Amino acid sequence: MEEGKMMVETPVVYAVGNTYQILFYLTHDAYASVKIGETVFDDAVCGNMRSLPGMRRICVPQALLNSAGAYTLRLERIKARLCYRTKTIAVEETTYPFVPVKQNGEARAYMIGDAHGNIDGAIKAAKQSGAFDFLIVNGDIGESADESQMLQSHELASRLTGGSKPVVYARGNHENRGAAAEILPQYIPLRDGCTYYTFRLGGIWGIVLDCGEDKTDDHPEYGGAARFYDFRLRQTAYLRQVIAAADTEFGAADVTHRICVVHTQFPCKQEPLFDIQRDLYQTWCDLLDEMGVELILSAHMHCYQYLLPGDPDLRLQTYCPLLIGTWNHVDVIGGSKVVFEKENICFSCKTSDGITRLEGTLYD
Template identity: 40%
Template sequence: MERYKGFACHPTVCPVGNDYHIIVPTNFEMALSVLVDGEEYFNHSNGIVLTSCPIQQITVPAARLDAAREYTLRVRRVIKRMPYGTLTGRPVKITYPFRPIEKTEGIRLYQIADSHGIVEESVAAAKRFGEPLDLLVLNGDIADSSENIERITTTYKIASAVTGGEIPCVISRGNHDLRGAAAEHLAEYMPNQNGRSYYSFRVGCLWGLLVDCGEDKPDDHREYGHMVCCHAFRREESAYIRQVIAQKQNEYEAEGVKYRLVISHAPFAWTDHPPFDIEQELFAEWCRLLKAEVKPHLMLCGHIHNQIISPVGGELDHKGQPCPVLVGTKVDRRARPPYYAGMGLTLQRDSAEVVFNTKDEIRLTQTVPYSAE
């Protein structure tokens, strides 16, 4: 589909809770709304349409878009915003088809993590995994930092090239995403639930929990220059995980849920060497809660720039893995052209077929059984 000139790339449709957030980086100031089955949804703050944000985000109910199988973006370019009679261009409408997850077996998803700005090779790796793709997972550190809007937009450019705005895309935050002057706007520019970067989501029969470990060293590390408070953030997240468990009938035990995934940039059941050996007690508690209550089928991770399948008790299990952990990235930024390998998954009833691949080769194919319940 041809891209509208006012958009920096195609929209990205991100599942958050029982909604989708439709996110579009833009090339000029606009009033943007989304029409789904005759209902119009806006990017607004208490009734005021937001036009100056370079990345627009609009929430629509997932059930409604799943049923409609298409959405229309309505653009009004802002020529001059004034207290009376704001001048706007003629409205433009762009319609995208949307393919929700309806099957219950053979669900195909691809994970890109730690691409650190390598766009072409990571997109080509996802495409090599092949069609039809049902879900894209961008699992953090897609750009090298959040130094400016362009860097943050890298995530959406990759999503655009792989999904074309036509299938859902889960976006998590990696530790490098917390760095840089534009990072303080991440909650505005990335999918979030009431400003939180950790939340559960639902796509078809798949329930997921996005877990955000934040930075990977102690908050007082000199690299951060007093710009992070991730310990306090993680404690709030612990309370959220408990809240999800308390409401399990509406979460992972809800009607129709067949697969439970945990998606976390960092494989937090593993303990790295100092100064990366943070939060051992708190992360062990997350593992314990997930194992005892949520009983995930799989945990998908990146961060350590390696491709490892770690079953319960495996090489990444230092704190009590709740389920098999799949770490799915190999990356070499210095190679010319850059080297990037990602991970494809096909979810079957009792196991997942895992593929590690680059744009040119399949590095490994393995069947991974889910944890015995």
């Protein structure tokens, strides 16, 4: 962190619903606002400007930022926050260009996950796959023992997008482990406080799901902290809510592709220790099919695999392909480039050593 610098890296622009959540990490006391065109969005709570250091979040309408193509982050540094006449000492304004995903034409996603703290390796892997239009951060970027680990995902997304491209975030199971896990929600995009949500990027509609941990809640590894059975049940209810709102979600007239992003490859065969909640997860598969999801993008296994419905490595009935698209072996990290064409989806899985280990297309 540079001496005197007010912010760590750049902001990160996350897509949630029909909004962008702009997250940025301040190292000093400061008021913050985002200006798009002539519209100002203040970082305020119940009428008071926030001023403490740490992660901040300003939500803006997608349509506004998409059409403006840039936003300005205004930080007003505070010398002393007082009950009377707080003193501010400097204003810093930085304008970030922003390139939205186009409604029509090809859209290139890059998915990364399972870096497990190797941020430089993940950056190296991304560079192997060339330019992209939006980033998918699919979990297990770090651990959750302390705040520095919470910031690793933010750092990765910032270094790959510079705050100028949209990012989709899905939580991994390792982000649930450790003393800082309970403060993770301050560091990531959320919908009404939840880590599962839908998003729109151009013609692409997506749903992010969160399996939480990968073993039963009472496993001693979790030390009594896990409550993911209830958490998953709430997601089943949410999936049904999304189906009830089809017209404004996956059923909207301008949706061209439908995907699901989820860190854990829940439809796949599992060792007995991890083979939990089959009925609930089968319901998720069935509901995703009702939404017309064409592709499930997962991570977690540290190696690539593409599974069509009926694959012997599945434990559940699926209705669309599943791509496990992240890699982590020793110091080699890998992600996936996923290209959404008008009537097809293509993928290419390349690791940081430059080897393409898996590629294909959804439709012949």
